[in-house]
Amino acid sequence: MRPVTKINLGCGDIHPPGWVNVDGSNRAWIASRLPWLDRFLVRTRVFPPTQFSAQVVYANLLQRFPWPDASADAFYLGEILEHFTREQGAFVLGECRRVLKAGGRIRIRVPDHANFWHQYIEQYQAIRAKPKTDWSLEHTKWTAMYFETICINRPKPWQSMGHFHKWMYDEVSLTLTLDQAGFADPQRRRFHDSDIPGIADVEARDDLIMEAVVSEHGHPVDGNPSATARRDTVAP
Numbered sequence: 001m002r003p004v005t006k007i008n009l010g011c012g013d014i015h016p017p018g019w020v021n022v023d024g025s026n027r028a029w030i031a032s033r034l035p036w037l038d039r040f041l042v043r044t045r046v047f048p049p050t051q052f053s054a055q056v057v058y059a060n061l062l063q064r065f066p067w068p069d070a071s072a073d074a075f076y077l078g079e080i081l082e083h084f085t086r087e088q089g090a091f092v093l094g095e096c097r098r099v100l101k102a103g104g105r106i107r108i109r110v111p112d113h114a115n116f117w118h119q120y121i122e123q124y125q126a127i128r129a130k131p132k133t134d135w136s137l138e139h140t141k142w143t144a145m146y147f148e149t150i151c152i153n154r155p156k157p158w159q160s161m162g163h164f165h166k167w168m169y170d171e172v173s174l175t176l177t178l179d180q181a182g183f184a185d186p187q188r189r190r191f192h193d194s195d196i197p198g199i200a201d202v203e204a205r206d207d208l209i210m211e212a213v214v215s216e217h218g219h220p221v222d223g224n225p226s227a228t229a230r231r232d233t234v235a236p
C-alpha cells in the first residue's frame with residue numbers, strides 16, 4: 001500500500017502515531033533533540049513534565065518547511081493559524097501548498113471569530129433589554145477575554161511559542177485566505193468529518209473547521225475557486 005504522509009503542524013501535546021508531528025516550541029526542541037537533558041531537568045524539577053517526545057519534529061513554521069515540494073498527502077493545523085499575523089499565515093499556507101502533492105488536503109481548525117462576537121452581542125442585547133436597575137457587566141467577560149487573555153503575549157520560555165492570537169478568522173475570511181493561497185474547493189466541515197483518514201487522532205475539539213485540496217493541476221480550479229459549488233453550510 002502507498003504510504004500516506006500526514007503532517008500535524010503545531011502539534012502541542014497531540015502527537016499520535018501515523019502522523020508527522022511538528023512543533024516549534026523551545027520545549028519541543030529540547031525534548032526531541034536532547035531527550036536525556038529534558039528528562040534530567042524534569043527529574044531535578046527545573047522543568048515540569050512534558051508531553052513532547054523524541055519523535056516530535058522540531059520546526060519553526062515561519063521558516064521554509066523541511067520537506068520537499070509535492071511530498072505530503074495532508075496537513076492538519078489545529079489551533080495554530082490564529083497564532084500568526086495574516087502575512088505569516090499566508091506564508092505558512094503557501095508552504096503547505098508547496099509541500100502537498102496534487103490531490104493533497106489541508107484541514108484547518110481555528111476559533112470562530114464570528115461566533116465569539118455573536119455570543120457577546122447576544123448577551124449584550126439580553127442585558128440591554130432589561131431595566132437599567134438590572135444591568136450588569138456580565139457581557140464584558142467577552143471583552144476581557146479578548147483583550148486580557150487571547151491577544152496578550154505571556155512568554156513561557158520552555159513551553160509554547162507565540163502563545164497568543166495575532167489574527168482571527170471566520171468562515172468567509174478563511175475561505176478567501178485558502179483561495180488566495182491557491183487551494184481549491186475550501187469547504188466548512190463538521191468535527192471529525194474529513195477526507196483525511198485518521199483525523200480524529202489529531203482533532204481534539206470542534207470549532208471553525210475547513211478543508212481544501214490542491215487541485216490535480218496544482219492551481220485553483222478556475223482562477224476563482226470561491227465560485228465552486230459549496231457543500232451544505234455547517235451552522236457555527
Ligand SMILES: C[S@@+](CC[C@H](N)C(=O)[O-])C[C@H]1O[C@@H](n2cnc3c(N)ncnc32)[C@H](O)[C@@H]1O
Pocket residue numbers: 009010011012013014022023024025059060061062077078079080083159160161162163202204
Ligand atoms: C494552541 S497550541 C495547539 C496544539 C494542538 N495542535 C491542538 O490542536 O490543541 C499551538 C501550538 O503551536 C506551536 N507554535 C506556535 N508558533 C509556532 C511556530 N512558529 N512554529 C512551530 N510551532 C509553533 C506552539 O508551540 C503550540 O504547541
